[in-house]
Amino acid sequence: MAIVGSILFAFYAVAAVVAMAAFGTGVLPIVLVGSVLLVGIQYKVGKWAALRSVGAEDLDENRYPEIHRSVDRICQDMNLEKPSIKIAQMGVPNAFAVGRRGNGTVVISEELIQILEHDELEGVIAHELAHIDNRDVVLMVLGQGIASIVAIVAQYVVLLTGDNELADFFLALVVGQIVQMFVMLFVLAISRYREYVADADAARSIGRGDPLARALEKISQGNQRASDSKVDEKVNALCIFGDGKGIARFLSTHPPTEKRIARLRN
Template sequence: MNTLKTGMLLAAMTALFMGLGFLIGGPKGAMIAFFVAAAMNLFAYWNSDKMVLRMYKARQVDETTAPNYVGIVRELSARAGIPTPKIYIIDNPQPNAFATGRDPEHAAVAATSGLIGMLTPEELAGVMAHELAHIRNRDTLTMTVTATIAGAISMLANFALFFGGNRNAGGFIGTLALAILAPMAAALVQMAISRTREYSADAGGAEISGNPLWLASALERIDKAARRAPNEEAEANPATAHMFIINPLNGRGRDSLFSTHPATANRVSALREMAQAMAQAAGRRRN
């Protein structure tokens, strides 16, 4: 995600935030919302990764506490040509993972205990390579800032609904419409950037790990298991769903309405095509 796209994303989120501020307090409310959004963007740039890790009660680990997991991340980081990020485990039965941080020098990866316990070392390598690809592509700043602002938009929308908003700014119907539509618009922005980014990270992760089929196998297993194990922290904070490798809200059917992830079957198909192309290229080199 380049700087221009990141700027456009933040501008769209800020506009939604200002619109809700106008509903609640008119022009003054919009101005206050603008300054709050500016402060929030600055705060999110420096602290959103820490907020997300704290939200999911992630604990940092090292070679002593999680030698296999940490060893895989360190080896893959060297292959990716980036500094080894801080490494965390989230005590949650749902198999999942995400990356966060404002740049490769200030990044972190987190995997759930369910993921580490369920996958083979090769599949785990495929997943963590995907997350390192996000870091190398500098997707993580956009992911964490978007989660912070989208969550704030949802909170402000609930506030507008509860207090009724500015009666001169479209009345109750206008308040109701924007309070409902603003979070939906924020979700659509997340969807638009997330689906393309996931395919890119899949391809990058396959290149880093050296075997696309490792990630393909992991995605199939994670997707099935995630549907059977709701992630309560994610359900309470749906604005962070786009950060995970598989939609953490899959445990409940209604959550698929605004899924930020492309269909797992399509991702697996693309990875298998990539594996076939790599095998054909290797065969030509041998000949």
């Protein structure tokens, strides 16, 4: 995580240096304050939008006592304050986590509860709690924020150093998209790696990896009906399941499911 944080900071530092070179040192306070505001807004709005998009509601403890007991036990094992547990109809079996330690939320789909055995569901819950415990959601928001900042700086540099206003406007858009995609390739690689870490932490927490491996197999089969899902693209990045084939795997937030299953069973 120290290495990851250092590389993300390096992207940010380059953007700050370029901004100062193009606009002068007086722009530094604006860059710093703007960066904090941008990341903060992305974090707050992203969490609210994710929960709202799936219509998440509180998971009734009287109706689902076993799930709450599992959450309590795993949180105690991770030394983690119990997050808010919610349920939603997503159209497909899935789960996702938002927030941070002390202010997290785990959303479980009704379809997931229906198809999984209790130990499999426990593995999925442990995976999502591991994301909160490891601050992965915050890390991803930070990475996306830095990608946006770098893109904005690149666009303004193109606009202010060009001669043809209309041509420079379109060039700035293209350059901004390319630069943002370059940084996001790194952020997405981090996301795929953090999925492996969350899987390993979940396996340690429940004592073995096979329940989560079986859950991923069932979730993978259920997500073949993804066209019926209420999970939009942004929320899908937070979910336990996501996949990419061929070149698309470099743009995926999750590693190949078969590799995750193999690691869990090894």
